Amino acid sequence: MDQNEREQMNEDIRQFLIESNENLVTLDDEIVKLEKTPENKKLISSVFRTIHTIKGTCGFFGYDRLSGTAHITENILSQVRAGQRKLTPPLISLVLEAVDKIKMLLISIETTGGEGEVDCAELIGRLEQAHLDLHWPAEETPVAAPAAVKTRAKAKTDAAPSASLRMTEAAAGVAEAAPRMTEVVAIREEPVAEVALKSASAPAPVMVAKAEAPEPAAAPERRRPEAANSIDSTIRVDVGLLDKLMNLVGELVLARNQLLQDTSSQSATLQKTSQRLNLITSELQEGVMKTRMQPIGVVWNKMPRIVRDLAQQCGKQIRIEMIGADTELDKTIIEAIKDPLTHIVRNSCDHGVELPAIREGKDKDAEGRLLLRAYHEGGVVNIEIADDGAGIDPAKMKAKAIEKGLITEEQAAQMGDRAARELIFAPGFSTAEKITSISGRGVGMDVVKTNIEKIGGNVEILAGEPCGTTIRIRIPLTLAIIPGLIVALTSEPGGRVKEERFVVPQANLLELVRLEGAKIAERIKSLHGTPIFHYRGKLLPLVYLRKVLGKSAAPDDRDVVSIVVLHAEGRQIALVVDTIHDTQEIVVKPLGRQLKGLECYLGGTIMGDGLPALILDVAGVARLASLQGRTGVGQEAERGRMQQVDAPTQMLLLFRAGSFHRLAVPLPMVARLEKVPTARVERAAGQAVLHYRGDILSLVPLAQVLDPGCAHDAFAPEIMEVIVFTDGVRRIGVVVDEIVDIVDEAIAVRRGCTAPGLLGSAVIGGKVTDLLDLHAIVSASGDQWSTAQDDTVVLREVA
Amino acid sequence: MTPRPTDSRQYATFRVADLFLGIEVLKVQELIRRQEMTHVPLAPQAVEGLINLRGQIVIAIDTRRSLGLPAAEGDDQRVNIAIRTGDSVVSLLVDEVCDVIDIPLSAYAPVPENMPLEQRQLIQCVYHVKDGLMLVLDTARVFENACS
Structure with a gap:
């Protein structure tokens, strides 16, 4: 064989390997689906064809063991296709084992050039036995799945570097776009109400792909051009x-x-x-x-197989559902999250979902549910892995961590539930009562966390017991071009105007507001040092970018204020900047390690003039601002952050009414704060009302409502403080004596309901404070609000 | 005859205040003169700013501040030495760039004990050269310290 021929041969083998690997990706998924719908002729044929192709080609290259394994597997599948035998779970396990063996052989060929040490004799023996006996297995045959799964996981990582992307020619891409669109519509019209409901909060349009859907068309891999034209229109x-x-x-x-x-x-x-x-x-x-870009489904379509194997081994029933399988991620990120994602799914199956008997005892469906959900949010991709299993018990976590010497008893006592759950990410932690072959060796979740943080993402645990566990991975699109708004801070050192530019990701942007002259005083109010911005019937905390970034304050006598209204992590802030420029497409570039610790930046970019600029992380800026509001910049803020990581904070309005010296209500519920001369109060049907903004506003003297026997007269002072609440349609004015403060903190201790009109008490700002039950106040005043919306807000915010 | 690599090493040398420093020449990617910089608010003290190195954002570290030296007076004539570290590049701002010199390993000397600790911990070793001492800067340490 001369040099040329040998090269040609190598090229052919390479082609064979790429093709086979590509086919094998979908094979697992198809076989698992086949188990659920054994009668699906189309799937059987597809699986048969894939195996057949591998057998045919490898025979030509002289890989005997590979072709032997493929051959006998094909024979069995052919019997199934001809209707001679049924696909029983043990048979499927056997076929899957054969597929794993084929994968191992392929990897061996790729790395060493030959079939290597991979031993197939035993498996081929069993396959042959099954082939000859149409009623195999006669009795319980031990399923050798665990070993197969392990080797498979290893094999996968080895195969990763050889991955190649498929590029569809531009023309074909356009032609393909049309059918894809219709597919999207068709799937969204499917009656998947329960899933759709859950995904309603996701900002990005979500796609639903049910794993057990009978047709392969619904599988995440939606690129399946006809065999004939795929050769013409794609290129590796x-x-x-x-x-x-x-x-x-x-x-x-x-x-x-x-x-x-x-x-x-x-x-x-x-x-x-x-x-x-x-x-x-x-x-x-x-x-x-x-x-x-690749859809995340590329990774997800391996999950049904993994979940199936695990469920079988543990004797559990687990159903897997996927939402947003078409959420696209950069190729490098897809590669990086493959292993962490698999590990989390394994953990959820092994530790999360309980055994059917236990589940039934808890009044749950015997079949556990595992939900994978992906969506874009603010330049970040969120991936959630949710199970409806036992959840994570903070007390158990703490006990285990103490036992392992990871934390001391004092630390445990001070630790909140959330922090306790996060212990799962501590190195050397494992709560499984029994170490199983699947997970529980304590080398898992901390590695998951480090790997995800390595690509600039983070992992957190959202929900705890008793409703299962949701783990959320957030990955920034570091390698992406995003639209952003350029804002700037100006300074004049030595008379020369200098501008510092920052980029706000468009995804965080709600509205730009420019206030001039008298409007400034009208819409920006300062309450005990906390600036508040009146925005569309709501009060938003006003954040000065200058202050957040530790710069000197701008002169107060500005006649124009530029405000960027932003949202991030469920809250809104009004950010004051010096100048607002235009929007631009920017290339997100990572910042070096030295700047990793700064939570207010997402990354950097290079502007049109060639100078770098920083991209603001809106959530980080909001966090920073709320800390500075309490403790000032510097080390103290840092310490404050350490203490507060535990519980999310909320903005609360503190006020005084009669004998109630410290009352609180969540600030987002407040529509406006007004100072009104008591002389303007009128009476209508025996009730105090106010002519307010072209409407009649009922006034509720709070002290009297809370304590009807008291002699306090809310209308005695010349000027009264009115807190205006609204349900969107109607308004109510609560008359109080004094607005005390606005604080942003986590509610520390809570005591149950003490009096009508109050939800309970909590320690806020170091003092005991009563939390107002707005709904009770409204009904006490003889009014009824159209929606119970505010009620739920209060409960959720306080809980 | 060129010296064998086992006998000597090549160092890129530069001055920061009154110190004569060197970095192994293979670590140096390039020198960049007078580059406009973007300041990073809230950044660690040693970080001077960001520069655009052909589309890549590179952090510039003020070597004076790293070594605990006062800022230079007068016109800013500093030069950026872009240094490869892992798969990224970090730049060191120095006062003046000098020659690349060959140093025989025999010129090795321990780090002087009387050096301020701040500086001593960033110095790998010391070599005797023609007009005094050349301090070999431990760039990994410098970058590490600049993180906080």
């Missing part, structure tokens, strides 16, 4: 080349931004050309981005 491209293209496009985007910034000095032709360049660049950028 090295991922490295795509990486390089991506970098070049990033550079091109910067160069384009630079050119556009300076159009004033250009001639008419150059302007026209640069506009065209602009369009082309945008399109090119989009195209290259797309080539690198």
Whole structure:
């Protein structure tokens, strides 16, 4: 064999390996589905075809063991296809084992060039036995799945570097887009009400792909062009080349931004050309981005198989559901989350979901449910793994951590439930009563956490017992181009105006507000040093970017205030900046390790003029601002943060009424605060009312409602303080004596209900404070609100 | 005849205040003169700002501040030495860049005991050179310290 022939041979083997690996990706999923719908002829044929192709090709290369395994498996499948035998769970396990063996052989061929040490004789023997006996297995045959699963997991990681992306030619991509659209619609119309309800809060449009859906069409892998034209329209491209293209496009985007910034000095032709360049660049950028994106379903479609194997081994019943399988992520990120995700799913199956008998005892469905959900939010991809199992018991976690010497008893006593649950991420931690072959060796979750943090993400545990566990992974799109709003802070050192620019991700943006002259005083109020912004009937905490970033305050006598209204992590803030520029497509670049500790930045980018600028992490800025409000900048803030990581904080309005010296209500519920001369109070049907903004506002003297016997007269002072609440339709004014403060903190201790009109007491700002039950106050005043919305707000916020 | 690599090492040398420092030349990617910088509010003290190195954002570290030295007076004539660390690049701001010199390993000397601790912990070792001592900067330490 001369050099050329040998090269040709190697090239052929490479092609064979790539093709086989590609086919095997969907095979697991199809076989698992087949177990649920054994009558599905289409699936049987598809599985049969894949095995058949591998057998045919490898025989040609002389891989005997590979072709032997594939051959006998094919024979069994052929019997199934002909209707001679039924696909029983043991038979499926056997077929899956054979598939694993084939994968191991393929990996061996790829790494060493030969079939290596992989031993197939025993498995082929069993396969042959099954082939000859149509009623196999006659009796209980031990299922050798655990070993198979282990080797398989290892094999997968080895195979990762060889991955290659499929690039669809532009034309084919467009042609493909149309059917994909209809598919999306079709699936969303499916009656999946329960899932849809759960996903209603997700901002991004979600796709529902039920794992047990009978048709392969609903599987996450939705790229399945017809066999004939896929050869013509797709081409394999090295991922490295795509990486390089991506970098070049990033550079091109910067160069384009630079050119556009300076159009004033250009001639008419150059302007026209640069506009065209602009369009082309945008399109090119989009195209290259797309080539690198893969739906998360690529990782997820391995999960049904894993869950099935685990459920069988543990004697559990687990159903897996997926929402948002088409959420696209960059290829590199997909690679990086593969293993952590698998580990979490394993943990949920092994430790989370209980045995059927226990579940029935708890009044739960015997079949456990595992939900995978992915969605985009604010330049971040959220992946949630939720189970409806036993949940994590904080007390148990603490006890275990003390036993393992990870924390001391004092630490445990001070630790909140949330922190206790987070102990699961501590190195060397394992709560499984019994160490199983699947998980519980204590090497898991801490590695998961480090791996995800390595790519700039984070993991947290959302819900605890008794409703199961939800683990949320948030991964930033570090390698992405996102739209962002450029804002700036200006300073004038030595008379020269200097501008510091920052980028706010468009995804966090709600509205831009510019206040001039008298409007400033009208809409921005200062309450005991906490600035508050009246925004669409709500009060938002006002955050000065200058202050957050530790710069000197701007002069107070500004006649224009620029406010960027932002949302992040479920809360809204009004951010004051000096100047608001335009929006731009920016290339997100990672910041070095030295700046990792700064939570207010998401990354960096390079602006049109070639200078770097920082991208603000809105959630981080909000956190920083709320800390500074209490303790001031610097070390103290840091310490405050350490103490507060435990419980989420909330903004509370503190006020005084009669003998109740300290009352609180969550600030987001407050519509407005007004100072009104008592002389304006009128009477209607025996009730105190106020002519307010073209409407009649019922006034509730709070002290009298809370304590009807008291002699306190709320209308005695000349000026009264009125807190206006609204349910969106009607308003009510609660008359109090004095607004005391606004605080942002976690409620520390809670005592049950003490008096009508109060929800209970808590220690706020170091003093005992009563929490107002707004709903009770409203009904006590003889009014009824149209919705119970506010009620739920109070309960949730206080709980 | 060129010296054998086992006998000597090449160092890129530079000055920071009155210190004569060196870095193994293989660690140095390039020198960048007068680059406009973006300040990073709330950044660790040693971080001077961000520079754009052909599309890559690079953190510039003020070597004076790292070594606990006072800021330079007069015009800012500092030079960036871009240094590869792992798969990223970090830049060191120094006062003046000098030659690349060959140093025989025999010129090795321990770190002087009387050096301020702040500086001593960032120095790997010391070599005797023609006009005094060259301190070999432990860049990994410098970058590590700049994290906090």
